[in-house]
Amino acid sequence: MNDLEVRQLRYFVAVAEELHFGRAAARLGMAQPPLSRAIRELERQLGVTLFERTTRQVRLTGAGEVLLRDAGTALEAITAAAQRARHAGSASPRLRIALKADIDGGLLPQILDAYRTDPAALPPELILGGFGDQPGALRDGLADVALVLSPMDDRGLDTEPLITEPVLVAMAATDPLAARSRLCLADLAGRILPNGAPADAGRVDAGRAAPRRPGEARPASNLSEIFNLVETGSVVFFAPASVARRNPRPGVAYRPVGDLPNCTLVIAWPQDARSPAVAALVRAACAIAAGRRAPAEPQTRSTTA
Amino acid sequence: MNDLEVRQLRYFVAVAEELHFGRAAARLGMAQPPLSRAIRELERQLGVTLFERTTRQVRLTGAGEVLLRDAGTALEAITAAAQRARHAGSASPRLRIALKADIDGGLLPQILDAYRTDPAALPPELILGGFGDQPGALRDGLADVALVLSPMDDRGLDTEPLITEPVLVAMAATDPLAARSRLCLADLAGRILPNGAPADAGRVDAGRAAPRRPGEARPASNLSEIFNLVETGSVVFFAPASVARRNPRPGVAYRPVGDLPNCTLVIAWPQDARSPAVAALVRAACAIAAGRRAPAEPQTRSTTA
DNA sequence: GATCATTCATATCCCCAGGGTATCGATCGC
DNA sequence: GCGATCGATACCCTGGGGATATGAATGATC
Incomplete structure (x- = not known):
């Protein structure tokens, strides 16, 4: 009946991730016996067995899988509470905007200009994370609002679409496929992405990033590195049309991919955000994006956050 | 740097709710000094002052307000994780459906019939909570899916609309206003709802329920009690049209209210639910509702959850 | 199939975090 | 100015969480 403790989770x-008490204990910086005892106590409190264990192997039960999913979101909520409180108490609160460099479709300067005219605006602070996990940063309270490409893992987030564009594949100009003007996903079988995933998997990697095994090469984390790899033919790379437009490079060819769905740049924020500064940025972004979509008749309808 | 503990939150x-260390300690079943010390330690860990305290009064700082909001959702996430794991590990898992009695618009039997034909269906279990907080039950892991009237507090939930209907006001047949065929919200000034709120506040109570002060009368918790009160003229009551249709009573008059927005019956579930049984019920509910909306051409398009 | 290595569980000890009691000190009402 | 109220400080003490040592069971190897 007594409720769970963060430590237990x-x-x-x-x-649950290691499926091995010894390794898990090492990762936690503690000895194995107290860890075993703690898990037993957790199972006793819940009245549920979480692991099937023999002396040789550990497996998650169904209840364990459920708890693994929920424990992750609960821990995120805890660290987010701490981060947001820390930030709110700091002397100079800022609006922390997370995005990958160069995926803003060139809208960011205008959005920030519009945002700064809002009386509710706080000074903006850009958090540029290369292959960083922007939705995760929102959930962990490390950022207040983010510009990301949808589809993505939007659990716990609210989003507003800004602009939708086709996705192009970037490949070496010398690539045999570059001779063709139009490709489909199956043509890319065998090519790999900068993060090591196969290129023909249909962008299923849009959700949670797979954990990187130690010893694997660090994936390229910024566009310069990526384009270097692309030019050498090591990898191919999916880029929204605006990114392609803003990065013309002699050694790189962009080609449309027939059966790849369009991607949408969205502005995202934690679902329970109540900050007026976040609302101001969302308003500004929607207004600018609407103007971009229909430049003839600039729209001014404000979108409530 | 060490992360927060549930106890601290x-x-x-x-x-934060009592704004009084002594009362808070009593509520927690502990003495005041360790509570003071725990809060100080929390502030030290966060590097932020959460309360402005003089010896005579305690006030929340801005950071404290932020933390109060986030702490609630974090605690909900923790208890939800525990509840869901408990339930998933129980011998006979069921699909727990939360709803207020009688607000299902008469759809529930058909929905359940359709649901039971789905191979992914688990045995359904109805959780009927009078004035209970269905969204809260979802967030706390006490239910898997709920039928509720929107607008409501949907943080952390996904919803799918089922049917939209006008809202009528139920009043005593002897009420002077019952002589009129059409009312507006302002006409109801001075009347009160079964939960004690003023009737002309425009249903702003749809979000989180206000905490009930000790000593106040328990609000009526089911339709029978409510209609008794309505018949005596003690209260008025807002009811969706389907509820009115299914509860004709001689002593009660239903009248449309001009400036009251329609209400929508929605099916809601935790945003990160992955249960096939939830998906099956959502599909069934959407199909039945679509058929109800357009009875001439029964729709079978399945809605993915 | 006997032996060994691996791995989770049990037994036991120990320390300190978190809770209790007593008391102080500051502020407000009268 | 005096007492009452309420948060802070000082100090003690207990229990839970951690470590070490060891047991027990299973799978691999020859």
Whole structure:
């Protein structure tokens, strides 16, 4: 009946991910016996067995899988509470905007200009994370609002679409496929993306990033690195049309991919955000994007956040 | 840097709500000094002052207000994780459907019939909560899916609309206003709702329920009680048209209210639900509702959850 | 199939975090 | 100015969470 403790959830997540008490204990910086005891106590409190264990192997039960999913979001909520409180108490609160460099479709300067005219605006602070996990940063309270490409993992977030564009594939100009003017996903079988995933998987990687195994090469984390790899033919790369337009490079060819869905640049924020500064930025972004979509008749309808 | 503990958050919430260390300590079943110390330690960990305290009064700082909001959702996430794991591990998992009695517009039997034909269906279990907080039950893991009237507090939930209907006001047949065939909200000034709120506030109570002060009368918790009160002229009551249709009573008059927005019956579930049984019920509900909206051409398009 | 290595569980000890009691000190009402 | 109220400080003490040592069971190897 007594409720769970954060410590118990962290222990559980470690064991559930490692499926090995010894390794999980090492990862937690503690000895194995207290970890075993803690998991047993957790199971007793819940009245549920979370792991099927023999002396040789550990497996998650159904209840364990459920808890693993929910424990993650609960831990995110806790760290987010701490981060947001820290930030709110700091002397100079800012509006922390997370985005990958160069995916803003060139809208960011105008959005910021419009945003700064809003009386509710706080000074903006850009958090540029290369292959960083912007939705995760929102959920963990490290950022207040983000510009990301949809589809993405939007659990706990509210979003507003800004602009939709086709996705092009960037490949070496010398690539045999570059001779063709139009491709489909199957043509890319065998090519790999900068993050090591196969290129023909249909962008299923849009959700949670797979955990990187230690020893693997660090994936390229910015466009310069990526274009270097692309030019050498090592990888191919999916880029929204605006990114392609803003990065013409002699050694790189962009080609449309027939059966790849369009991607949408969205502005996202935590669902329970009540900050007027976030609302101001969302308003500004929607207004600018609407103007971009229909430049003849600039729209001014404000979108409530 | 060490992360927060559930205990600290509970302590903080208690003090933040009571704004009084002594009362908060009593509510937590502990003495006041360790509570003071725990809050100080929390502030030290966050590097932020959460309360402005003099010896005579305690006030929340801005950071404290932020934390109060986020702490609530974090605690909900923790208890939800525990509840869902408990339920998933129980011998006979069921699909727990939360709703207020009689607000289903008469759709529930058909929905359940359709649902039961789905191979992914688990045995349904109805959780009927009178004035209960269905969205809260979803967030706390006490139910898997709910039928509720929108607008409501949908943080962390996904919803799908089922049917939209006008809202009528139920009043005593002897009420002078019952002589008129059409009313507007302002006409109801001075009347009160079964939960004690003023009737002309425009249903702003749709969000989080206000905490009930001890000593106040318990609000009526089911339709029978409510209609009794309505018949005596003690209260008025807002009812969707389908509820009115299914509850004709001699002593009660239903009248349309001009400036009251329609209400929508929605099916809601936790945003990160992955249960096939939830998806099956959502599909069934959407199909039945679509058929109800256009009975001439029964729709079978399945709605993915 | 006997032996060994691996891995989770049990037994036992120990320390400190978190809670209790007593008291102080500051502020407000009268 | 005096007492009452309420948060802060000082100090003690207990129990839970952690470590170490060891047991027990299973799978691999020859």
